[in-house]
Amino acid sequence: MAKATSSFSTIEPPKYGRLITILSIDGGGIRGIIPGVILEYLESQLQEIDGEEARLADYFDAISGTSTGGLIAAMLSAPNAQKRPLYSAKQIVPFYLEHCPYIFPQSSGIFGSLIGSVKDARGPKYDGKYLHKLVEKLLGSTRLHETLTNVVIPAFDIKKLHPTLFSSYRAPANSALDARLADIAISTSAAPTYLPSHYFTNQDKDGNTEEFHLIDGGVAVNNPSFLTISEITKQIAKNNMSFEWNSKPLDFTRFLVISLGTGSNKTEQKYNANACATWGPLSWIYHHGSTPIIDVFSNASVTMVDYHNCVFFNALGSDANHLRIDDDTLTGELSSVDIATKSNLNNLVEVGKKLLKKPLSRINLVTGLYEPIPNSTTTNEDELKRFAKLLSEERRLRKSNAKKLLNSSN
Numbered sequence: 001m002a003k004a005t006s007s008f009s010t011i012e013p014p015k016y017g018r019l020i021t022i023l024s025i026d027g028g029g030i031r032g033i034i035p036g037v038i039l040e041y042l043e044s045q046l047q048e049i050d051g052e053e054a055r056l057a058d059y060f061d062a063i064s065g066t067s068t069g070g071l072i073a074a075m076l077s078a079p080n081a082q083k084r085p086l087y088s089a090k091q092i093v094p095f096y097l098e099h100c101p102y103i104f105p106q107s108s109g110i111f112g113s114l115i116g117s118v119k120d121a122r123g124p125k126y127d128g129k130y131l132h133k134l135v136e137k138l139l140g141s142t143r144l145h146e147t148l149t150n151v152v153i154p155a156f157d158i159k160k161l162h163p164t165l166f167s168s169y170r171a172p173a174n175s176a177l178d179a180r181l182a183d184i185a186i187s188t189s190a191a192p193t194y195l196p197s198h199y200f201t202n203q204d205k206d207g208n209t210e211e212f213h214l215i216d217g218g219v220a221v222n223n224p225s226f227l228t229i230s231e232i233t234k235q236i237a238k239n240n241m242s243f244e245w246n247s248k249p250l251d252f253t254r255f256l257v258i259s260l261g262t263g264s265n266k267t268e269q270k271y272n273a274n275a276c277a278t279w280g281p282l283s284w285i286y287h288h289g290s291t292p293i294i295d296v297f298s299n300a301s302v303t304m305v306d307y308h309n310c311v312f313f314n315a316l317g318s319d320a321n322h323l324r325i326d327d328d329t330l331t332g333e334l335s336s337v338d339i340a341t342k343s344n345l346n347n348l349v350e351v352g353k354k355l356l357k358k359p360l361s362r363i364n365l366v367t368g369l370y371e372p373i374p375n376s377t378t379t380n381e382d383e384l385k386r387f388a389k390l391l392s393e394e395r396r397l398r399k400s401n402a403k404k405l406l407n408s409s410n
Contacts, residue, residue, distance in 0.1 A: 011149060012398035014061055016405070019256045019321075019394045020232060023060045024225035026302055026326075027067025027218040028262025029191070029337025030100050030345060035072065035260035036092035037352025038325055041381065042258070043089035045388035050395075055085045057148045059391040062168070062232060064152035064224040066217040068262065070188035071135070074181045077147040078139055085148055086138070093349060100340040102130045125338070128195045132186055139182040145173040147181070152228045154217035155187040158197055163220040164212065165227075169235040174205035179212070187214035193291055194338060222298045223305040225259040226312070253318040256394075258387060259309065261326025263351060264299055265335035266369055271295075289336070302326075306363050323387055324362065325380050327355050328370050356381040 014020045025035050039056065046054040057063065057077050065073030075087040075095070087095070104126055144151065150168035157164045164177075166184045171177035179202045187198040197215045204210070221227050233252075271292055284293045306324055313322040333339045334347060359372035360383050 011058060011061070011395070012402040014254070014398075016401040017394050017398040018254065019390070020254050021060045021062075021391060021394060022225065022228050022232070022255065022257045023056060023063045024223065024228055024257065024259045025063075025065040025069030025072050026224075026259075026261045027065075027069050027188075027191075027216065027222045027298065029068055029194070030096065030104065030340050031262035031330075031335075031337060031348060032068035032072055033093055033096045033345060033348040034263050034327065034352040034355065035069065035325075036089070036096060037349060038260050038356065038380075038384070039072070039076075039089040039092060041356055042384050042388060045385050046392060049388060049392045053084075056089055057085045059395055060149055062150040062152055062228050064228040065188075066154055066222050066224050067189050067191060069224070069260075070153040070217060071185045073151050073153060074139060074147075074185045077149050077151050078142050078181055079146060079148050083148070093352075097345050097349075099130075099134055100345055101342070103134070104338040104340040106339065106341055124196045125194050128186075128190070131189065131195065135182050135185050139180065139185060142181045143173070144168060144171050144178050144181060144184065152224055152231050153184050153188050154221050154224055154227065155184070155190075155212075155214040156217060156219045157213055158215050159211075159213035163217070164214060165231075167231050169231045176202050176204040176208065176210035178202070178204075183212070187212065188217040190214060191216040191218065191294065191337070193285055193294065218298050218301065220301070221305065222301040223259065223261070225257055226305045226308050229255055229257070229312075252312075253316050253321065255313075255318075256321045256387070256390060257309070257313075257323070259306070259322070259324045261302065261324070263327045263330040263335065263348075264302070265295075265330050266299070266328040268331045268335075294337075303363070303368050307365060310363055310365060319362075323383055325355065325384075326370060327351060327358075356384070 043054065043056050046056070046059060055076070063073045063077050065071070072092060075092065076085055076089065078086040080086045144166055145168070147168065152165065152167045152169070155164045155166065166177060166179060179200070183198065183200045190196060190198050192215055197213065199211070199213055201209050201211050217224070270290065276292070279287070285291060309322055309324065313319050330351065333344045334351060336344070357379055360376060360378040360380055361370040361372050363369070364371050
């Protein structure tokens with residue numbers, strides 16, 4: 001199930017351990033800074049246990065991400081020249097702070113805003129040239145099958161009107177879906193109205209060429225955590241896999257999932273039915289600096305997946321195996337996906353730091369809002385420490401069991 005990484009931590013398959021581990025990162029443009037802060041903390045806890053060379057890809061059977069989360073997933077799992085992860089978690093936030101102002105250049109003054117509004121109506125708000133060049137330089141010719149652990153990154157094919165899933169579980173080497181990570185990252189980030197769609201072709205081992213006409217994966221699934229559970233489940237069923245250390249083909253309580261949001265604005269209630277009733281197409285695309293139609297489908301996708309996850313893990317009696325960290329109280333510029341001013345980017349870093357200190361919360365299945373768990377004093381920081389210990393223990397268990405099995409076969 002999991003791919004081998006380096007001599008530091010060759011990930012043994014889940015059949016040698018107790019858990020199936022998943023890291024999932026939502027879409028959200030510049031708000032990818034928020035999960036970046038969370039990931040840096042999680043990796044630092046793993047390093048305290050296992051040493052400075054520990055990286056997130058050493059502990060997760062799959063890392064999934066949509067849009068900005070897909071870019072982060074690629075950065076964490078793509079190999080460098082030493083066959084170690086291209087980026088450590090602590091490098092994610094500096095990457096965003098450095099490059100977001102150029103990916104999303106800001107118009108200044110009333111005249112600049114007017115020109116920007118006219119441009120928005122005629123084409124994508126941003127031309128994507130800086131992003132495309134940056135991602136090409138970053139990921140180069142690395143293909144999906146070369147990642148250091150399994151990845152799951154969704155996009156949406158606008159020609160087929162059907163999701164395209166770039167998944168390690170369905171894209172062996174030399175298949176049409178075994179695309180370059182650069183093309184995958186650009187595609188999953190191509191948010192309608194903000195960035196241009198992405199077209200590329202890829203050949204399979206028989207020389208057949210497939211065309212891809214892709215936009216942001218968030219139009220299909222902005223929170224890819226449950227999708228990743230499904231991908232792994234499908235793979236296990238397809239291969240009729242059993243586990244050496246568990247007689248059941250698959251026990252769903254084995255899933256350990258960390259799902260990270262990029263924040264949202266659910267408390268300000270900036271839209272209402274009376275106002276929306278008078279809107280035409282342009283108002284749904286642009287309203288007081290926001291893009292309502294994008295806000296609607298991205299938040300709907302995130303909330304519904306979180307709903308399914310909560311019901312799923314609760315029904316299994318394994319709530320403790322699902323950690324969702326998100327903030328639905330962002331207001332003003334903080335809730336935007338593209339206001340990449342220095343002050344707003346730095347404020348998002350502070351949002352991430354404060355989120356670590358907030359009480360552990362779960363979504364209210366009626367209101368859709370996050371609420372602290374009753375009678376609990378646990379913070380997100382505390383829970384990440386606990387998960388770091390579980391991940392470290394799982395890694396050691398797999399190595400130990402694999403060694404025992406090897407010795408017994410000899």
